[in-house]
Structure formats: C-alpha cells, structure tokens
Amino acid sequence: MVKASPNTPKWRRLLWPLIVLAVFLTPTLYWDSILTEVGTEVITQTIQIIRYSFATLAWLSIAWLVIRLLDVFFWEMLVAPSLGGKVPRLLKDVLAAIVFLLAITGIVGGVFELPVTGLWATSGVVGLVVGLALQSMISDVFSGIAINIDRPYIIGDWIQVHVRGIDLMIGCVEEVNWRSTKILTKDNVMHMVPNHLINQIVVTNLSRPQLNSRFELLFCIDFSVSSERALRILNAGVLACDGILKEPAPKARVNQITSRGVEYYVRYWLNPKQFSPSKGRHAVCSSILNHLHQAGVTLAYHKQDVFIANMPNRQLDIEIDRIQLLRRVDLAKHLTEDELATLSQNMKRHDLDKGSVIVNEGEQGDSMYLLVEGLLSVYRAVGEGDGYHTTRVGKLGPGQYFGEMSLLTGEPRSATVQCITSSVVYEISHGGLKKILGSRPELAEAIALTVAKRRVDLAQAEKNANHQNVDGHSDSSVTNDLLNRIRSFFFG
Ligand code: CMP
Numbered sequence: 001m002v003k004a005s006p007n008t009p010k011w012r013r014l015l016w017p018l019i020v021l022a023v024f025l026t027p028t029l030y031w032d033s034i035l036t037e038v039g040t041e042v043i044t045q046t047i048q049i050i051r052y053s054f055a056t057l058a059w060l061s062i063a064w065l066v067i068r069l070l071d072v073f074f075w076e077m078l079v080a081p082s083l084g085g086k087v088p089r090l091l092k093d094v095l096a097a098i099v100f101l102l103a104i105t106g107i108v109g110g111v112f113e114l115p116v117t118g119l120w121a122t123s124g125v126v127g128l129v130v131g132l133a134l135q136s137m138i139s140d141v142f143s144g145i146a147i148n149i150d151r152p153y154i155i156g157d158w159i160q161v162h163v164r165g166i167d168l169m170i171g172c173v174e175e176v177n178w179r180s181t182k183i184l185t186k187d188n189v190m191h192m193v194p195n196h197l198i199n200q201i202v203v204t205n206l207s208r209p210q211l212n213s214r215f216e217l218l219f220c221i222d223f224s225v226s227s228e229r230a231l232r233i234l235n236a237g238v239l240a241c242d243g244i245l246k247e248p249a250p251k252a253r254v255n256q257i258t259s260r261g262v263e264y265y266v267r268y269w270l271n272p273k274q275f276s277p278s279k280g281r282h283a284v285c286s287s288i289l290n291h292l293h294q295a296g297v298t299l300a301y302h303k304q305d306v307f308i309a310n311m312p313n314r315q316l317d318i319e320i321d322r323i324q325l326l327r328r329v330d331l332a333k334h335l336t337e338d339e340l341a342t343l344s345q346n347m348k349r350h351d352l353d354k355g356s357v358i359v360n361e362g363e364q365g366d367s368m369y370l371l372v373e374g375l376l377s378v379y380r381a382v383g384e385g386d387g388y389h390t391t392r393v394g395k396l397g398p399g400q401y402f403g404e405m406s407l408l409t410g411e412p413r414s415a416t417v418q419c420i421t422s423s424v425v426y427e428i429s430h431g432g433l434k435k436i437l438g439s440r441p442e443l444a445e446a447i448a449l450t451v452a453k454r455r456v457d458l459a460q461a462e463k464n465a466n467h468q469n470v471d472g473h474s475d476s477s478v479t480n481d482l483l484n485r486i487r488s489f490f491f492g
Contacts, residue, residue, distance in 0.1 A: 055111040063103035067096045086155045088176045090144045136196065140179045143195035147176055158206040158213070158272035159183065161193065170206070170277045186276040206277065212245055212269050215277060217284055220300040221292075222261045227254055230264060233295050237288030238266050244280055245269040261300030318349065318372060318424055326426075329370045331401050331446070339436055346432025352423045358403075361416040365406035366430045371396055374423020378402065380415040380458060382465035390416075393461045394454070404447050405454065407433065408486040414458055437490065444490075448483040455482075 027034060075087045109116040131138055153159050153173050161168040161183070171185035180192040206213040221230045234252035244250060250268035257263070266288065270280045292299065316324050322344040326332040332340060352358065352374070359365055361380050378394040393415055396402055405414050407430060437444050455478075 052111055056107050059103045059107045059111065060100075062106075063099050066099050070095060070099070088148050088155065090141075090177050091148050093178060094145065136194075137179065139196040140194050143199045144176055144178060144181075146199065147181065147195060152203060153205045153207070157208065158277070160204040160206055160277070161198070162202045162204065170272070172272075186278050206272050211273065212248075212271050213277075214248075214267055214269050215280060215284075217266045217268075217281065217288075218255060218263055219266060219288065220258060220261045220263045221297065222300045225262075225297055227262060229295075230262065230297070233291050233297060234264055234266055234288055237291035238268055238284055240291070241268070241283045241287040243270065243275040243283050245271065250284075260302055322347065322426075325372055326370070329372075329399050329401065331370065331443070335436070335440070335443075339440065342435055343428065343432065346435065347426040347428050350425050350427060352419050352425065354419055354422050356419045356423075358417045358419070358425065359406075359413045359415075361413050363413050365403055365413050367427050368401060368403040368407045368433065369417075369425045369427050370401050371398055372424045372426060373398055374425075375420040376402070376423060377418050377420050378415045379418070380461060382462055387465065389465075391461050391465065393457050395420075401450075405451050408444075408447060408451065408490055409482075410489045414454075434490065444486055445479075445483060448479050448486055451486075452479045452482050 071092070075092055079091075080087050105116050105119065108114050108119050147153075155173050155175060157173050158170065159173060160170045169183065169185050169191060171183035171191065173181060174184045174190065175182040176195070180194050181198050183191045183193060185191060219234060231252050231254075235250075238244070238250040238252060241250075245268070248269050250266065252264050252266045255263040255265040266284060268280065268284055270277070275283075313321070313324075318325065323337075323340045326335075326340050326344055332343060335343065347370070350358075350369075358369060358376070376396040377392055378396060379390045379392045381388065382391050383389055396417070402417050403413070406412060
C-alpha cells in the first residue's frame with residue numbers, strides 16, 4: 001500500500017472516501033429523477049450488456065477450463081510420460097491459442113449472434129498483414145513447431161552448436177518456446193538461439209542415441225618422438241583422468257602426419273549430465289599435459305631447420321671446372337682426385353660445330369675423346385660396289401667417350417664420328433692416357449669391355465649390309481683377348 005508522504009496536503013487523504021460516498025449517495029438521493037431522466041430503455045440496454053458480459057465470460061471460462069483439462073489429463077498425464085520429462089511449452093501454447101480462438105468464435109456467433117464466416121474472413125486478411133510484418137517471428141514459430149515435431153533434441157538433452165565448423169557452445173536444452181531454444185551452458189549462462197537459426201546450423205545431440213557421448217581431442221607431437229612412446233604417454237594420460245567413463249575405454253591413436261609433427265587423437269566417453277564436456281576436456285587435457293611433462297616430451301610447434309652451406313656452383317665452366325666435368329664422364333667416374341687432376345691437365349678442349357667430323361673411318365689415330373656437351377653420330381661404310389653405303393652404328397651423348405679403339409690397339413679408326421649438334425669434347429693423347437692406365441689396370445678392363453661391345457655392333461652393321469647374323473658377342477674370352485692386345489700395344 002502506498003503511504004502518503006508527510007508533505008502531502010491533509011485534504012487529499014479525504015479525496016477517495018468522498019468520491020466513493022458521492023458514487024453511492026447520488027443514486028440513492030436522486031433515484032426517482034434518474035429513472036425519469038435515463039428512461040427504461042437505458043436500463044434494458046444496461047441489463048443486456050450485463051447479460052452479454054456474463055455470456056462472454058462464460059465462454060472464456062469454458063475455454064480456460066478446457067485448457068486446464070487438457071493440461072492435466074492430456075499434457076501431464078499422457079504426453080509428458082511418453083516424452084520422458086517436460087512438455088514443450090510451445091505445443092501447449094499453440095493448443096491453448098486454438099481453444100481461445102474457438103471460444104472467441106463461440107462468443108461472436110453464440111452471444112452476439114453475428115455471422116462467424118465474416119469473422120474468419122476478416123481474421124485471414126488481418127493474419128496476412130500481421131504475417132508480413134512479423135515474418136521472422138513467424139519463421140521462428142514454425143521452426144519451433146518443426147523442432148517439436150521432428151524432435152532433434154528434447155528438453156534436458158545436451159547439444160553442441162556449430163556454425164561453419166566452429167563449435168559455438170555445448171549446453172543443456174532448457175526450453176523450446178515460440179521464438180527460441182534456450183540452452184543453459186555449464187558456466188550458468190542461458191543462451192537464446194532463435195528457432196529459425198537453429199534449423200539452419202549444425203546441432204550435435206550429445207544425448208542421442210544414448211546418454212554417453214564420445215569426445216575427441218587432438219595432440220600433435222614431434223616426429224622425433226616414436227609413435228610407440230607417444231601413444232604410451234597419451235593412453236596413460238587419458239586413462240588416469242577422473243570423471244570420464246571407463247567403459248567404453250578411452251584410447252589414443254595416430255590421426256595423421258602434419259607439417260608440424262604426428263597428430264594423435266585421444267577419444268574418451270562421458271555422460272554430459274554427470275560430467276560436463278568442458279570439464280571433461282579440461283580433465284583430459286591437463287592429465288595428458290602432465291604425463292607429457294613428466295616424460296619430458298613437449299607438443300610439436302611450427303619450426304624450420306636452417307642449414308648454412310656454401311653457395312653451390314650453378315654452372316660449371318668447361319675450362320676452369322674440368323675436374324668436376326670429368327667426374328661426370330663414365331670413364332673417369334671412379335678416378336681419384338689426383339688422377340683426375342693429371343688427366344685434366346693432359347686434355348685438349350675442342351668446340352665443334354654441327355656437322356663437324358671428329359674422326360674419320362680408316363685414318364690412323366693416337367688420341368681418344370670425352371664428350372662433355374652435345375650429341376654425336378657414329379657411322380661406318382658397309383657393302384661393296386653398288387651396295388656401298390654408310391650406316392649408323394651408334395649415337396654418343398654427354399659423358400661417353402670414343403676413339404679409344406685406335407688409341408689402344410693401334411688399328412685405323414673403325415668408324416666415322418660426326419656432330420649431330422654443336423658439341424664440346426676433350427681430347428686425350430696417348431701419353432695422357434698412359435699416365436692413368438699405368439696405375440689403373442681396371443680402367444683398361446672397362447675400356448676393353450666397351451671396345452668389345454662396340455666391335456660386335458660394328459660387325460653386326462657389316463653383316464646387316466650382307467643380310468647375315470653375327471655369331472660372336474662380347475663374351476669374357478673376347479674381352480680378355482682384347483685386353484691382352486691393348487696391354488701389349490700400349491705398354492709394349
Ligand atoms: P676408333 O675406332 O678409334 O674411332 C671410331 C670410334 O667410334 C671408335 O674408336 C669408337 O670409339 C666409336 N665406335 C665404334 N663403334 C661404335 C659403336 N657401335 N657405338 C659407339 N661408338 C662406336
């Protein structure tokens with residue numbers, strides 16, 4: 001009750017009693033004159049109004065009673081047990097609104113005796129206008145109804161809300177009403193998510209199909225830690241954690257290899273009603289971090305290895321870098337640094353144009369060549385008389401050598417060697433090669449093997465011209481024979 005303040009004038013305290021007295025005293029004193037002034041018609045109308053009011057109130061009371069009956073017998077006794085908890089308020093409200101609408105129709109038709117069809121038609125137009133104005137609200141209402149029918153979650157379920165792959169919140173559904181779904185998170189904050197929005201985003205129900213839900217955490221550990229060790233630490237860490245379920249048992253596994261290290265997932269189960277997901281995450285993370293710490297293992301982080309080395313020579317000089325170029329040639333690959341140095345000093349460089357002939361078949365020769373750059377063709381003359389022509393017996397590429405046959409055996413050049421493209425060759429003289437071969441008998445053997453093979457090719461070319469087959473091949477006896485001849489010619 002509002003108390004008068006000490007400053008209020010005293011006469012104002014008399015105001016209400018005086019008004020009440022006037023209301024009741026005036027009709028009492030002037031009853032006869034009021035009856036003559038107002039007339040019986042007004043009184044009849046007043047009585048009519050009172051009758052309408054009672055009838056209207058009766059309809060509304062019926063509606064109220066029906067709603068209560070529905071509440072008690074339908075929602076609470078039938079629906080609630082089958083839903084296993086609270087009945088969504090939205091459904092109750094929708095049904096109550098329908099009952100009230102019917103009551104209003106009853107009032108219009110039954111009490112005021114007006115045509116009901118007109119009322120429905122008018123309400124349709126009004127509904128259209130209101131609908132356009134309250135689009136988003138109506139979309140919330142229908143989304144709410146859809147949620148109640150489809151029941152992706154019910155009151156008491158634990159849900160996780162994700163938007164574009166980002167986990168927004170984990171909480172318990174408290175209510176689904178006309179406009180929104182209320183989610184209570186473990187930090188005791190109530191989130192109202194509009195129903196139309198919740199129908200458009202991903203909601204994971206952690207309480208379905210069973211109350212226990214599986215959770216997953218990722219840990220990235222450096223490549224240097226063996227997966228066996230990492231799994232031992234992670235498994236022990238998650239098993240030592242209180243609050244999570246022992247069955248199904250938690251486990252750690254390798255998930256994937258990333259640029260940072262090996263990623264492991266740790267899966268564990270918990271009942272969100274007993275142990276909230278955020279508490280579970282905290283417990284598992286801290287236990288695993290503790291186990292990693294005790295084992296002296298840290299989680300992987302972004303890193304880069306920097307090696308400092310001399311700038312590599314990106315282009316060898318044919319003149320200056322002879323030794324390095326020689327290393328790439330088949331024949332010289334296995335020579336020591338000293339031998340390479342000796343050989344490089346006894347070589348003469350030739351830069352040749354396309355089409356140049358380096359050695360001519362039948363001529364005498366006392367040098368051999370190493371091809372550094374370019375492409376060469378080896379051909380020889382075959383056939384006699386009208387059948388005389390040249391045939392290609394081989395192709396030489398960088399790193400290969402030629403001219404060794406004459407140099408080592410003293411025989412005339414067995415074939416002609418010509419440049420297919422412009423080329424660079426090193427020429428090694430008899431004296432230059434002798435210096436190396438004296439200390440490297442295995443080199444003579446390698447060369448003898450090549451010579452033997454080339455001889456077979458040459459012989460085959462000859463026979464091809466005469467349409468015959470070569471019987472011989474580069475077997476070890478031919479190679480040995482050749483080797484002896486090389487030795488006797490070269491070293492005397
Ligand atoms: P030589 O006989 O001194 O001169 C010609 C050179 O051609 C010869 O040494 C070999 O080096 C080379 N030659 C001969 N036959 C072949 C072949 N079939 N394949 C590659 N090169 C060959």
